[in-house]
Amino acid sequence: xxxxxxxxxxDAHLQAGSAAxxxxxxxLAVRPPHFALSTSALLGLAxxxxxxxxxxxxxxxxxxxxxxxxxFGLGLVHLGVLGLGLMAAxxxxxxxxxxxxxxxxxxxxxxxxxxxxxxxxxLDPRGTLSRFGGYRLAYPxxxxxxxxxxxxxxxxxxxGLAADRMSPVALRALAAGLTVPLGTAAYLSFSRGAxxxxxxxxxxxxxxxxxxxxxxxxxxxxxxxxxxxxGRLAGYDALTERPGAGAGVYVEGAAxxxxxxxxxxxxxxxxxxxxxxxxxxxxxxxxxxxxxRAGLALAVVAVLAAAGVYALRAGDVEGETAARIExxxxxxxxxxxxxxxxAAVGDVSGTERLTTARGTRSDLYRVAIDGFEANPLLGDxxxxxxxxxxxxxxxxxxxxxxxxxxxxxxxxxxxxxxxLLLAFVGSAIRAAAIARARTDALSSGQSTAATAALxxxxxxxxxxxxxxxxxxxxxxxxxxxSLYPGGRRGRRxxxxxxxxxxxxxxxxxxxxxxxxxxxxxxx
Numbered sequence: 001x002x003x004x005x006x007x008x009x010x011d012a013h014l015q016a017g018s019a020a021x022x023x024x025x026x027x028l029a030v031r032p033p034h035f036a037l038s039t040s041a042l043l044g045l046a047x048x049x050x051x052x053x054x055x056x057x058x059x060x061x062x063x064x065x066x067x068x069x070x071x072f073g074l075g076l077v078h079l080g081v082l083g084l085g086l087m088a089a090x091x092x093x094x095x096x097x098x099x100x101x102x103x104x105x106x107x108x109x110x111x112x113x114x115x116x117x118x119x120x121x122x123l124d125p126r127g128t129l130s131r132f133g134g135y136r137l138a139y140p141x142x143x144x145x146x147x148x149x150x151x152x153x154x155x156x157x158x159x160g161l162a163a164d165r166m167s168p169v170a171l172r173a174l175a176a177g178l179t180v181p182l183g184t185a186a187y188l189s190f191s192r193g194a195x196x197x198x199x200x201x202x203x204x205x206x207x208x209x210x211x212x213x214x215x216x217x218x219x220x221x222x223x224x225x226x227x228x229x230x231g232r233l234a235g236y237d238a239l240t241e242r243p244g245a246g247a248g249v250y251v252e253g254a255a256x257x258x259x260x261x262x263x264x265x266x267x268x269x270x271x272x273x274x275x276x277x278x279x280x281x282x283x284x285x286x287x288x289x290x291x292x293r294a295g296l297a298l299a300v301v302a303v304l305a306a307a308g309v310y311a312l313r314a315g316d317v318e319g320e321t322a323a324r325i326e327x328x329x330x331x332x333x334x335x336x337x338x339x340x341x342x343a344a345v346g347d348v349s350g351t352e353r354l355t356t357a358r359g360t361r362s363d364l365y366r367v368a369i370d371g372f373e374a375n376p377l378l379g380d381x382x383x384x385x386x387x388x389x390x391x392x393x394x395x396x397x398x399x400x401x402x403x404x405x406x407x408x409x410x411x412x413x414x415x416x417x418x419x420l421l422l423a424f425v426g427s428a429i430r431a432a433a434i435a436r437a438r439t440d441a442l443s444s445g446q447s448t449a450a451t452a453a454l455x456x457x458x459x460x461x462x463x464x465x466x467x468x469x470x471x472x473x474x475x476x477x478x479x480x481x482s483l484y485p486g487g488r489r490g491r492r493x494x495x496x497x498x499x500x501x502x503x504x505x506x507x508x509x510x511x512x513x514x515x516x517x518x519x520x521x522x523x
Contacts, residue, residue, distance in 0.1 A: 002109045006141035006469040010070055013077045013470050020080030027087055035091035040431035041484035045086075047423035048079055051409075054417055055382045062381020062412075063388075071382040074470065081474045085481025092441030092485035099442065099450050100171070102478045103161065106154040107178055109471070113139045113147055114185040117239060118253035118260075135241055137188040146469040148194030149460040151186025153453045153475060155179050155226075156201035160449020162271050163218035165211055167445065169275045177268030179222040184229045184260060188240065197460035205452035208436060210444040217274050225267035229260055360395050361403055361463070367392050368402040371411030379414035401465035408465075425458060431483040441485050450479045 001007030001016050037045070052075035059068035089095045116123045116139045123139070136144035161167060162175035186194055202219070209215040233240055236252040367389045371380040380388055385408055386400045393399075402408035410418045432454065435447040442450065457466065457476035466472050 001471040001474065003140045006143060006146055006471040007077070007474075008142065008469055010073060014073050016470065017073065017077035017080050020077065020084055024080065024083050024087065033087065033090070035485075037086065038431065038434075038485055040427050040434065041086055044424055044427035044431070044480065044484060045079075045082065047420050047427060048075075048082060051413075051417060051420040051424065052076055052079055054413055054420060058378070058381040058413060058417075060381075061378055062384050064381070064383035064386065067383025067386070068381055074468065077470050078467075078473060078477060081470070082477045082481060085478045086484060088478075089441075089481050089485050095441040095482040095485055096443070096446050098478060098482040099157075099161070099446050102450075102453075102475055102482070103154065103157050103175065103178070105478075106150055106157065106475055107182065109140065110147070110151045110154055110182050110185045113137055113141075113151075114181055114188070116140075117185075117188055117249075118257045120249050120253070135188075136190050137185060141469060141471060143469060144189040145191045145193055145460075145464045146466065146472045148186045148189030148191030149197060149456065149464070149466060150472050150475060151182050151189065152194045152198035152201065152460070153456045154182040155186060155198065155222075156205060156456050157449050157453035157479070158182060159202075159218055159222050160205050160209075160215075160452050161446065162222065163209070163211070163215045164443055164445025164449065165214055165275075166443040169272050172275055173268040173272040176218060176222055176225075176271035177264040180225050180229050180264035180267055181260060183222075183226040184233070187230050187233070193460055193463040196463065197456045200459040201452045201456035204455040205448060208432075208448045208451055210436075210448065214445070215448075218271060221267055221270045221274060225263050225270075229263045232256065232259060360397060360399065363393060363395055364389070364399060364402045365404060365407055368404065368407040368411035372414065375414060377414045377416065379410065379412045379417060382412050384412050401468060403464050405461040405465070405467045407462075408467075428454060428458075428480045428483065431480070435483045442482065447483060450482050454479045454483070 001012055004012035007013040007016055052072065055068065055075050056072035059065040059072070062068040085098065088101075089098050112123050114137070117137050138144040138147050141147045141150070158175040158178045162172045162179070164172065167175075186198070206212060206215060206219075233256070236256055238249045238252045239256060368385060370392060371385060371388050374380070385402050388411075389399055389402075402411060406418065406421065409421050413420075432447065432451040435442050436444060436451065439447070454476055457473070457479075460466055461473075466476075
């Protein structure tokens with residue numbers, strides 16, 4: 001789907017949906033599963049199926065019934081991809097393989113886009129420069145915000161896997177190295193929403209991590225490497241501001257490509273060294289204690305230095321702090337005013353785009369909420385947003401989607417549709433919490449990485465039409481499928497008392513996925 005405009009058009013996503021359900025049918029007929037789906041997986045499947053059915057039913061009250069049926073077909077694609085993901089993860093035994101496979105798929109898509117920018121004509125001979133600003137990298141998905149989002153997902157997922165202490169050193173180094181091209185490609189999309197979602201994913205990665213020291217070290221390595229790669233782009237205008245400049249792109253791409261590769265290799269090497277596997281266990285323990293003492297000492301020195309500077313120059317410090325706070329408040333007020341002033345998409349340069357909140361989002365969100373207020377229970381029906389926006393817009397643009405999955409669902413499918421959508425997202429969050437607590441399917445580092453990458457999609461879907469790009473949403477569904485197998489544990493008891501006390505002894509306790517576990521006893 002990625003190379004067919006992200007699967008956006010009906011011919012692409014309907015073929016993909018047919019392939020997904022056809023494969024599922026064959027798998028269920030040839031090798032039916034011998035495992036029980038977890039409660040979270042059942043809730044997720046039921047909620048997503050309910051949302052798809054409700055979308056199809058909305059054709060009866062939608063002002064655009066054909067668009068509603070098209071949305072119904074798109075929902076079936078997502079349902080089929082989730083089903084395939086659950087079959088692939090199985091009882092949880094192959095969940096970790098699915099996580100790494102998702103990273104591999106994302107890397108192929110994003111790196112292909114990056115190569116198309118650095119070496120024009122190699123993978124994209126026809127060219128996909130957008131009329132809204134060719135500087136925004138969009139190939140192969142065809143939409144720069146979707147490309148930026150899948151790149152951000154890849155960076156967070158790769159960083160999380162690089163920090164996983166249970167993974168082999170070679171894989172950790174590979175994941176760390178991948179963050180450099182993935183992050184650089186995401187930057188070249190100049191997607192503001194992708195950056196917001198990226199920082200949300202990083203925050204989740206830090207908060208959920210079981211081993212925050214490992215995550216902090218990995219983020220430091222990858223962050224420095226990525227800053228070096230992106231910072232070097234400032235000297236290549238043809239790659240950022242003017243990719244349609246002709247021969248300049250070939251020259252600058254050929255110069256920048258080897259530098260990017262070298263930075264990625266150094267990041268991978270640094271991660272391999274930082275993993276500490278080459279250091280004996282007793283030395284790692286001593287280094288850990290020394291590192292904690294050094295960190296504590298540096299923190300104390302920093303606090304004392306800050307206190308000393310403040311004591312000597314309290315007036316200047318307070319004045320400078322007040323000026324900076326006032327400046328920050330003024331900037332935030334300016335961004336809020338720009339956001340609330342709808343404006344058509346302009347042909348601004350890439351770097352300027354990242355420093356302004358101006359756009360059409362506020363107008364889109366207002367119209368979506370109007371659709372909900374007009375019919376809170378049913379909404380306008382799937383596809384109805386486009387018609388409502390055409391009559392109620394404040395900017396002269398033709399837009400089909402509200403650029404927010406949650407608000408568009410509320411406006412088109414009402415409270416019922418939003419409740420089903422939130423139930424699906426909630427089931428994924430519940431599965432992530434269980435996977436984080438139980439490490440029999442995924443290690444804590446792998447579940448944290450998948451959760452953080454999924455958080456990128458959840459956040460970005462709130463500010464763009466990710467749902468309509470199944471190549472992007474499909475990657476998120478694969479990550480959710482890797483988290484869903486929570487397993488169910490049962491006990492087999494003896495039919496007769498094991499002793500004369502009238503108590504029943506547990507003969508064995510069994511995990512239905514992996515066989516016997518520690519025996520327990522109970523009355």
